[in-house]
Amino acid sequence: MLDGIVVLDFSHYLPGPFASWRLAQLGADVIKIEPPSGDRLRPFAGGRLFAAYNAGKKSVALNLKTEEGRDQARRLAARADVLIESFRPGVMARLGLGYDDVRRDNERIIYCSISGFGQQSGRSLLGSHDLNYMALSGLLAQLADERGRPVHPKITLADFIGGMAAAERILAALFARERTGKGAHLDVSLVDGLAAMMAGHFAIEHGGGPKTGLSELSGEVVCYQLYETKDGRYMSLAALEPHFWQRFCEAVGHPEWTEAQWAPARPGEAVYDGLVALFREKTLDEWSAFAEAVDVCLAPVLETGEAKALFADGRLRHLVRLQPGGAWTAAHGPDGQWGGGEPPKVNEHAHLVKGEE
Numbered sequence: 001m002l003d004g005i006v007v008l009d010f011s012h013y014l015p016g017p018f019a020s021w022r023l024a025q026l027g028a029d030v031i032k033i034e035p036p037s038g039d040r041l042r043p044f045a046g047g048r049l050f051a052a053y054n055a056g057k058k059s060v061a062l063n064l065k066t067e068e069g070r071d072q073a074r075r076l077a078a079r080a081d082v083l084i085e086s087f088r089p090g091v092m093a094r095l096g097l098g099y100d101d102v103r104r105d106n107e108r109i110i111y112c113s114i115s116g117f118g119q120q121s122g123r124s125l126l127g128s129h130d131l132n133y134m135a136l137s138g139l140l141a142q143l144a145d146e147r148g149r150p151v152h153p154k155i156t157l158a159d160f161i162g163g164m165a166a167a168e169r170i171l172a173a174l175f176a177r178e179r180t181g182k183g184a185h186l187d188v189s190l191v192d193g194l195a196a197m198m199a200g201h202f203a204i205e206h207g208g209g210p211k212t213g214l215s216e217l218s219g220e221v222v223c224y225q226l227y228e229t230k231d232g233r234y235m236s237l238a239a240l241e242p243h244f245w246q247r248f249c250e251a252v253g254h255p256e257w258t259e260a261q262w263a264p265a266r267p268g269e270a271v272y273d274g275l276v277a278l279f280r281e282k283t284l285d286e287w288s289a290f291a292e293a294v295d296v297c298l299a300p301v302l303e304t305g306e307a308k309a310l311f312a313d314g315r316l317r318h319l320v321r322l323q324p325g326g327a328w329t330a331a332h333g334p335d336g337q338w339g340g341g342e343p344p345k346v347n348e349h350a351h352l353v354k355g356e357e
Ligand SMILES: CC(C)(COP(=O)(O)OP(=O)(O)OC[C@H]1O[C@@H](n2cnc3c(N)ncnc32)[C@H](O)[C@@H]1OP(=O)(O)O)[C@@H](O)C(=O)NCCC(=O)NCCSC(=O)C(=O)O
Pocket: 013, 014, 015, 033, 034, 035, 036, 062, 063, 064, 065, 086, 087, 088, 091, 094, 095, 114, 115, 116, 126, 127, 128, 129, 130, 131, 156, 159
């Protein structure tokens, strides 16, 4: 779909590389501009995290603190369709690679600046990371334990939501460019991505409702709840529609619970206590088999390796990649590597600039 679209990606860590990875999956040609020391993500987890989101891209190492490096970057930018950067606001302009600099040679460029708090806000110039965005957007407070303490998630949600938002804006700008012939400067803020997710919570609270969003979805009712199994694992029951709940109650031999779909999920409440006891009668595997046999919106809470196995053997839909020509194929190799092939080595594609000299 994006065959022939060239994305020049100066970004580090996760949000920008995730955005360009999504575009690469749609067929774009992504060239990473890395400092000679490489993307800051490269050293973590033996390079595996970097590999997951950078496979299929090209790497050119440029020292942008030298005139030669900046010159080469400018020449690449003059030929690119999309440029992504995620430095602190002002960094690219100081390097002579800001939007106005690049636009002079390439007025069709779609220039995407990813930042924590936008290019111009009270916090714009402060450094920040994913945990800060989750904290400030109100999202982290929604991941609290029973005592109200925020739970530190083991995945960086703002980075990925922000990366998706960046890819979404880039696609919209490419579409607009088809109609107008004009490029654009996109100001994507990672905290904004989370604010979009929080819009429903903000609206409910603004209208005098709870600060925890919709109570039907926030763990307060028996039909939409996590239950512990005999082997200490958890099942997610999400029987929101009355027909699923009724079918569940009948399938587990408790048709008398049908009327109690919205009963509170509190110890001491008869139906809740009954469900807790019921789920403890079977193991995760036994409940998983039940969930595949009976259509009631029930699914096991899986660990990483278990989930990966489900994707890998096709029982969940594969993460897919669009190949030139339009065929969809699995985006991960047999060794469990995700993203469609090997990641580039630092400066593996140096010829992309040398060829021009
Ligand atoms: C992540 C940061 C806090 C890191 O801050 P800093 O370490 O102070 O970096 P800055 O971006 O301010 O500046 C980068 C500096 O590197 C220089 N620079 C950059 N590329 C090059 C190359 N190729 N060659 C030479 N020098 C280079 C650039 O000129 C700047 O120098 P000087 O101008 O001389 O300083 C910030 O980049 C930032 O706020 N970015 C926007 C939001 C973001 O990406 N957040 C992290 C998401 S990942 C995440 O949250 C997570 O995984 O956790």
